[in-house]
Amino acid sequence: MQLIRLALKNIRGSGFRSIAIFLAVMSVAGFLLATTLIIAGAQYSLDSGLERLGADILVVPEGAEIKIETALLMGKPVDAWMPRENIQKVANIPGVEAVSPQIYLSSMFDSPCCAVSEMFIVVYDPETDFTIAPWLEKNLGRSLAKGEVIGGNYIFVPEGSQYIRLYGYDTDLVGNLEPTGTGMDQTLFMTLDTAVAMAESSRTTALMTLNIDPDVISTIMVKVAPEVDTHRVALQIREDTDGMVPVESPNLFGTFRNQMNGLLWGFFAITVIVWVVTMILIGILFSTVANERRREMAVLRAVGATRNFIFRSVLTEASLLGLGGAVIGIAFAASSLYIFKDMIAGSLKMPFLFPSIPSFISLFSAGVALAIVSIALSALIPALRLSRQELAIAMRE
Amino acid sequence: MLTFKNVTKSFRLDEENTITPVRNVSLEIEKGEFIVIIGRSGTGKTTLLNLAAGLVRPTSGQVTVGNSDLAEMTDKQISSLRSQKIGFVFQFPSLLPPLNVKDNVSLPAMFANGNGSKDPGKRAAQLLDTLGLASKMDVYPKQLSAGEQKRVIIARALINQPQLILADEPTSDLDNRTENEVMGILRDINSKGVTFLIVTHSLDLIAFATRAFEMENGNLKSITSAQSR
Amino acid sequence: MFMNKFLGIAIIVLALAIAIVPAFTDCQSQGKSLTTTTGKAVPMKCHWNGIAEIGVAVPLVTVGAMMTLNRRKNNLMTMGVLGIVLGGMAIAFPNGLIGVCTTPTMICHTVMKPALTVFGSLAIVGSLGAMVLGRKAKD
Numbered sequence: 001m002q003l004i005r006l007a008l009k010n011i012r013g014s015g016f017r018s019i020a021i022f023l024a025v026m027s028v029a030g031f032l033l034a035t036t037l038i039i040a041g042a043q044y045s046l047d048s049g050l051e052r053l054g055a056d057i058l059v060v061p062e063g064a065e066i067k068i069e070t071a072l073l074m075g076k077p078v079d080a081w082m083p084r085e086n087i088q089k090v091a092n093i094p095g096v097e098a099v100s101p102q103i104y105l106s107s108m109f110d111s112p113c114c115a116v117s118e119m120f121i122v123v124y125d126p127e128t129d130f131t132i133a134p135w136l137e138k139n140l141g142r143s144l145a146k147g148e149v150i151g152g153n154y155i156f157v158p159e160g161s162q163y164i165r166l167y168g169y170d171t172d173l174v175g176n177l178e179p180t181g182t183g184m185d186q187t188l189f190m191t192l193d194t195a196v197a198m199a200e201s202s203r204t205t206a207l208m209t210l211n212i213d214p215d216v217i218s219t220i221m222v223k224v225a226p227e228v229d230t231h232r233v234a235l236q237i238r239e240d241t242d243g244m245v246p247v248e249s250p251n252l253f254g255t256f257r258n259q260m261n262g263l264l265w266g267f268f269a270i271t272v273i274v275w276v277v278t279m280i281l282i283g284i285l286f287s288t289v290a291n292e293r294r295r296e297m298a299v300l301r302a303v304g305a306t307r308n309f310i311f312r313s314v315l316t317e318a319s320l321l322g323l324g325g326a327v328i329g330i331a332f333a334a335s336s337l338y339i340f341k342d343m344i345a346g347s348l349k350m351p352f353l354f355p356s357i358p359s360f361i362s363l364f365s366a367g368v369a370l371a372i373v374s375i376a377l378s379a380l381i382p383a384l385r386l387s388r389q390e391l392a393i394a395m396r397e
Numbered sequence: 398m399l400t401f402k403n404v405t406k407s408f409r410l411d412e413e414n415t416i417t418p419v420r421n422v423s424l425e426i427e428k429g430e431f432i433v434i435i436g437r438s439g440t441g442k443t444t445l446l447n448l449a450a451g452l453v454r455p456t457s458g459q460v461t462v463g464n465s466d467l468a469e470m471t472d473k474q475i476s477s478l479r480s481q482k483i484g485f486v487f488q489f490p491s492l493l494p495p496l497n498v499k500d501n502v503s504l505p506a507m508f509a510n511g512n513g514s515k516d517p518g519k520r521a522a523q524l525l526d527t528l529g530l531a532s533k534m535d536v537y538p539k540q541l542s543a544g545e546q547k548r549v550i551i552a553r554a555l556i557n558q559p560q561l562i563l564a565d566e567p568t569s570d571l572d573n574r575t576e577n578e579v580m581g582i583l584r585d586i587n588s589k590g591v592t593f594l595i596v597t598h599s600l601d602l603i604a605f606a607t608r609a610f611e612m613e614n615g616n617l618k619s620i621t622s623a624q625s626r
Numbered sequence: 627m628f629m630n631k632f633l634g635i636a637i638i639v640l641a642l643a644i645a646i647v648p649a650f651t652d653c654q655s656q657g658k659s660l661t662t663t664t665g666k667a668v669p670m671k672c673h674w675n676g677i678a679e680i681g682v683a684v685p686l687v688t689v690g691a692m693m694t695l696n697r698r699k700n701n702l703m704t705m706g707v708l709g710i711v712l713g714g715m716a717i718a719f720p721n722g723l724i725g726v727c728t729t730p731t732m733i734c735h736t737v738m739k740p741a742l743t744v745f746g747s748l749a750i751v752g753s754l755g756a757m758v759l760g761r762k763a764k765d
Binding site for chain 2: 009295301390392
């Protein structure tokens with residue numbers, strides 16, 4: 001305790017120098033955490049999105065892989081079609097446990113501001129579905145009735161209305177899925193019954209008629225049997241079928257992941273370099289300070305301080321500055337990121353979901369620990385020099 | 398109390414030059430003595446005090462405080478000795494700038510491991526009051542005059558009720574009146590059994606000594622014998 | 627008292643930011659406002675937030691100015707309390723009292739609301755700081 005009290009007084013007493021070190025640590029720690037959080041948030045978002053999909057393999061029309069990946073990632077509707085008969089072809093592949101088709105539609109464009117925005121509509125088959133059903137079972141305890149829909153986290157009923165009107169047909173939003181940070185948050189899920197009713201209604205009530213061809217689908221969700229190798233099933237689908245391509249879930253968003261990794265790890269590398277350079281500069285600053293404080297330390301030794309005390313005293317000062325700077329910097333960066341997350345994700349054009357509390361606490365603690373250790377390392381040599389100096393000579397200076 | 402036995406101290410300035418501020422000094426100081434050593438600047442007086450405090454080790458010879466040979470003590474033991482048994486008054490301004498007067502005075506108590514003053518804050522206040530600085534307890538060193546700083550340093554040296562006080566030019570920044578006042582306080586403390594070793598260039602302080610010496614070119618020679626108080 | 631002057635000036639700057647930010651982050655400034663068939667712009671939540679925040683900014687500037695010019699403990703404490711309340715209102719308008727459009731990609735949602743939240747919070751922190759420092763001031 002005495003050591004900490006003395007260190008705090010020394011920090012207060014050295015004014016400008018302490019502020020400079022504090023601000024340097026605060027800025028670099030904050031920036032490092034911000035880049036780490038963005039990377040972690042992007043990973044978390046993609047992982048949440050994949051978990052939401054619920055399928056081991058997505059079978060998509062040949063040539064539409066990128067389009068569908070973008071649709072799922074960014075919530076931009078897409079046109080992708082293949083014959084319905086493909087469902088049975090995929091179901092016949094050995095190792096396939098279940099298949100379920102989905103049809104992708106979009107809401108009407110040019111919707112008025114503040115009303116329902118451009119939406120990605122996913123039509124699923126309740127008889128065979130295994131992706132939405134678990135959520136429905138858990139949260140509603142039943143399947144969707146005709147006219148009912150569930151939405152991603154960003155889907156909402158416009159103010160002043162009880163329903164979401166799509167193609168002139170009123171749908172009842174009965175629930176929202178947990179956020180993923182991907183385009184699935186802007187996705188609306190409905191059954192084929194509802195979609196057909198909507199298409200019927202659009203003939204008379206909508207600006208644009210919606211046509212749903214009963215013989216075409218957009219994708220096939222595939223569940224692989226438990227002890228079967230997903231990759232082998234995917235290879236077999238590719239070999240045994242035409243006009244469609246299997247995408248294994250972990251590889252979904254692969255293109256995007258590569259681009260994102262390049263960009264984000266580039267940021268991270270820059271931050272690490274800045275960190276190292278800052279710590280070197282702080283080390284030089286500590287050395288300068290140590291030279292100026294030689295006599296002060298000699299006096300402490302003369303009144304009874306041991307070498308070990310002097311060493312610990314200098315390191316304690318450095319660690320306290322590191323701790324304070326890191327905590328403030330990281331807290332500031334994290335809260336800024338949290339408050340401005342929509343703007344950041346929008347301008348970086350990437351999915352982002354703020355990491356879970358336990359992850360965040362780990363990152364926070366790791367950041368603070370790194371700051372303390374780094375700054376203590378910066379102060380190590382000056383601390384050693386001060387503790388081992390020739391006292392009589394120091395006092396003569 | 399404090400014994401120098403054939404003590405020599407040399408400092409190597411560079412490969413070719415060595416200085417020897419203390420040459421073959423032998424001196425035995427009994428408990429309760431008030432020893433004054435005079436000499437001009439550069440005659441080795443400060444080095445002698447540093448040897449007594451264990452701040453430097455002799456090149457040859459032996460320095461003993463109590464019954465302990467300083468050369469055989471570990472850093473921890475010497476540090477403990479310095480905080481509990483020795484009070485040091487430096488020639489240069491040695492107050493720590495970030496600490497106020499009260500904290501500066503209480504500093505040695507921090508290192509005494511509970512063997513120093515039991516209530517350092519209270520003792521600091523008493524000492525500062527005795528030295529006429531009661532109103533300056535919360536003030537910082539840069540706000541004090543040179544004379545006031547010197548008195549604070551003296552208070553710091555006394556905080557743990559040491560058995561031995563080593564003082565380097567204790568009255569150098571003081572006017573005559575204050576010098577007499579401070580020396581009166583030191584003699585008063587001495588009368589309670591505390592041993593003093595003072596080095597100074599001021600001949601006026603000889604009057605306060607039980608024994609006085611002169612340091613010249615590293616050699617010590619007696620100039621008076623024990624005086625009755 | 628230098629810190630109080632510094633905090634007072636900081637609060638003035640924050641108040642100006644609170645007044646100005648909505649003007650640059652509403653739909654009208656982005657050319658995306660709702661219009662009637664006659665071409666008249668329909669005010670939306672971002673517009674009303676902008677008006678309300680001017681109502682917060684003007685007294686907050688006054689609070690900042692009074693903090694800069696005052697040294698008495700009572701006055702500083704009073705200004706501090708007012709600053710906290712006004713900072714709270716700056717946060718409350720876009721976050722509940724008026725709100726912003728729900729569409730998550732709209733600028734009122736991504737920029738205006740978070741920015742006003744941050745500035746309001748900083749005004750609260752600054753006012754609290756002035757109150758803490760004002761405790762030591764003379765009456």
